[in-house]
Amino acid sequence: MPRDGQARRDAIVAEAIHQFGRDGYRAASLDHIGAAVGVRKQTVLYYFASKDVLLEACLEAAGRRLAFVIAKALEGTETYWDRAEAVIHAVFRLAGDWPEFPMFVREAGRLGPDAFDRFADVLDPVRLRAIEFLQAGMDQGEIRKQDPVLLLFTLYTAVVGSLTEASVLNAVVGADKSRQSLRLREREVMSFVRAALRPPQGAEG
Amino acid sequence: MPRDGQARRDAIVAEAIHQFGRDGYRAASLDHIGAAVGVRKQTVLYYFASKDVLLEACLEAAGRRLAFVIAKALEGTETYWDRAEAVIHAVFRLAGDWPEFPMFVREAGRLGPDAFDRFADVLDPVRLRAIEFLQAGMDQGEIRKQDPVLLLFTLYTAVVGSLTEASVLNAVVGADKSRQSLRLREREVMSFVRAALRPPQGAEG
DNA sequence: GGACTTGTCTACCAACCGGTAGAGAAGGCA
DNA sequence: TGCCTTCTCTACCGGTTGGTAGACAAGTCC
Numbered sequence: 475m476p477r478d479g480q481a482r483r484d485a486i487v488a489e490a491i492h493q494f495g496r497d498g499y500r501a502a503s504l505d506h507i508g509a510a511v512g513v514r515k516q517t518v519l520y521y522f523a524s525k526d527v528l529l530e531a532c533l534e535a536a537g538r539r540l541a542f543v544i545a546k547a548l549e550g551t552e553t554y555w556d557r558a559e560a561v562i563h564a565v566f567r568l569a570g571d572w573p574e575f576p577m578f579v580r581e582a583g584r585l586g587p588d589a590f591d592r593f594a595d596v597l598d599p600v601r602l603r604a605i606e607f608l609q610a611g612m613d614q615g616e617i618r619k620q621d622p623v624l625l626l627f628t629l630y631t632a633v634v635g636s637l638t639e640a641s642v643l644n645a646v647v648g649a650d651k652s653r654q655s656l657r658l659r660e661r662e663v664m665s666f667v668r669a670a671l672r673p674p675q676g677a678e679g
Numbered sequence: 680m681p682r683d684g685q686a687r688r689d690a691i692v693a694e695a696i697h698q699f700g701r702d703g704y705r706a707a708s709l710d711h712i713g714a715a716v717g718v719r720k721q722t723v724l725y726y727f728a729s730k731d732v733l734l735e736a737c738l739e740a741a742g743r744r745l746a747f748v749i750a751k752a753l754e755g756t757e758t759y760w761d762r763a764e765a766v767i768h769a770v771f772r773l774a775g776d777w778p779e780f781p782m783f784v785r786e787a788g789r790l791g792p793d794a795f796d797r798f799a800d801v802l803d804p805v806r807l808r809a810i811e812f813l814q815a816g817m818d819q820g821e822i823r824k825q826d827p828v829l830l831l832f833t834l835y836t837a838v839v840g841s842l843t844e845a846s847v848l849n850a851v852v853g854a855d856k857s858r859q860s861l862r863l864r865e866r867e868v869m870s871f872v873r874a875a876l877r878p879p880q881g882a883e884g
Numbered sequence: 885g886g887a888c889t890t891g892t893c894t895a896c897c898a899a900c901c902g903g904t905a906g907a908g909a910a911g912g913c914a
Numbered sequence: 915t916g917c918c919t920t921c922t923c924t925a926c927c928g929g930t931t932g933g934t935a936g937a938c939a940a941g942t943c944c
Contacts, residue, residue, distance in 0.1 A: 479920075498789070501705035503901065515902085517922055525902065577789075584703070584782075628867060635840025662833060666871050684890075708931065720932085722892055730932065886944090893938075901930075908923075914916090 483521050483531075485511045491532045495577030499529060499585055530592050533582055536575060537596030543568050544600050554611045558667055561604075562633060566660040569637050576637040583634075601626065611671070618673045629667055636663050688726050688736075690716045696737045700782030704734060704790055735797050738787055741780065742801030748773050749805050759816045763872055766809075767838060771865040774842050781842040788839075806831065816876070823878045834872055841868050 489510045493502040504515040504525060522528035547564035551557045569576050582593050594601070604626055611617035636659050694715045698707040709720040709730060727733035752769035756762045774781050787798050799806070809831055816822035841864050 482921085498703045498705060500703060504903090505901080514923065516904090516924085519903070520921070523903095624863075628864075631841060631864075632867075635843065636836060638840065658829070659833070659836075662837075662871075662875070665874060666867075669870060669874060670867070687891085709933090710931080719893065721894085721934090724933070725891070728933095887942100888944105889940105889942080891938105891940085893936100895935085895937100897932105897934075899931080899933105902928100904927075905925085906923100907925100908921105910919105910921085912917105912919085914918105 479521075482511070482513070482517075486513075486518055486521055486528070487531050487535050490528055491536060491578045492574045494529065494532060494581055495574040495579075498581055504528075529585075529589065532578070533589060533593040534596055536578055536582075537593045539572075540565070540568065540575075541597050541600050554607075554616045555668070555671070557607065558629075558671060559664060562664055562667060563660065565633055566637070566656065566663075570656055576634065579634060580638040615673060617671045625670065628670065632663055632666055632670075684726075687716070687718070687722075691718075691723055691726055691733070692736050692740050695733050696741060696783045697779045699734065699737060699786055700779040700784075703786055709733075734790075734794065737783070738794060738798040739801055741783055741787075742798045744777075745770070745773065745780075746802050746805050759812070759821045760873070760876070762812065763834075763876060764869060767869055767872060768865065770838055771842070771861065771868075775861055781839065784839060785843040820878060822876045830875065833875065837868055837871055837875075 486507065490502070490507050493507050493510070496502075504518050507528075508515045508518045518528070522531060543564050544561055547560040548557055551560045579593070582589050605622045608617060608622040608625055612619045612622065691712065695707070695712050698712050698715070701707075709723050712733075713720045713723045723733070727736060748769050749766055752765040753762055756765045784798070787794050810827045813822060813827040813830055817824045817827065
């Protein structure tokens, strides 16, 4: 009973991202991923030659979706602060719509450079654009002067660290606070980033 | 060739924390943990009846060490800000001395409420003391008024999220920057916490 | 010297893992 | 009709895992 190949592929990737994020790469099994999409493990291996290949597909899919969301958030924004705010808001909204995303990214980081590069490669255009943006802001005196690469790294860890640690502790503290807590957390990160960008004198967009 | 039981126990727990943090609970095997301390897996199972029992011992040991470090940091500090600063500095120093600690705590969070509670229980006296401290600061107008439980939760995620995401990305970006990056990160978290505590008018300890 | 405790080992097990081999069902196309 | 591609399956394999059973060595205490 063959079904649409591409839809199956996408379903497997989505489920794998979910289970890799929730259980970790090693603990998630092809058996369980297959079962969740109504298929045997051998069918999963038909679409993806090995577990590792499946992981790579997941990393690419997650990277692409994040890159798309960020690119869309930058449309129609003008000032430096508007743009930074729009990106952060978009990432947080993505995390709200797709709760397994932060956990998966975190797992990708844990798996080491090889896995993470596959994710980062898809985001490289976005990353270069962001560094240019920060550099231009510094040149114009609207962003405090500092190493733009390190600044971006800092902003990244602030957002991802905040998101993932929040999802972890939401599971501990209680899931009903989840959305409220995420919104609060977004405001915190926002003010943190504002502080990191603001030039010493205090003029800002 | 029997050896000192308690020393063996401690060595197994230390190694297990290392491997649980680095590889994750599931991926870390009793075989490997045993091998790293020069013993067969059956000897590990002699000291800890099951892998789960070993995990609990690790959570308790990590919680106890963190509680000790925090308690010691509070000695000899007076103002509200001094105390908050001392705790953050102590936690960062612990992370510097014991790099596997943040990763292990993070893994503990991932394993769900059951595991995390075992860790949190040991820290409960510290937690209660911290909430009292924050409440007293608010009553005296030295800390911005807000829900102290949620504030502590926020501070926790800021510190742990920053620490763990930093160790992850240090592995990606390059380990030579590790110490420098950790110090930079501590300053960032410090300013973030300062901003979270400062009352709206601007008076602070 | 004999019983007991403590520590470590070899040998083994059932369960599960990722992956291979190959059969069979369904549809497109000549 | 018959061939070929696409998709899914059962059956199996070697390796690893957490855990059990039980032998054995070295104190310790009487």
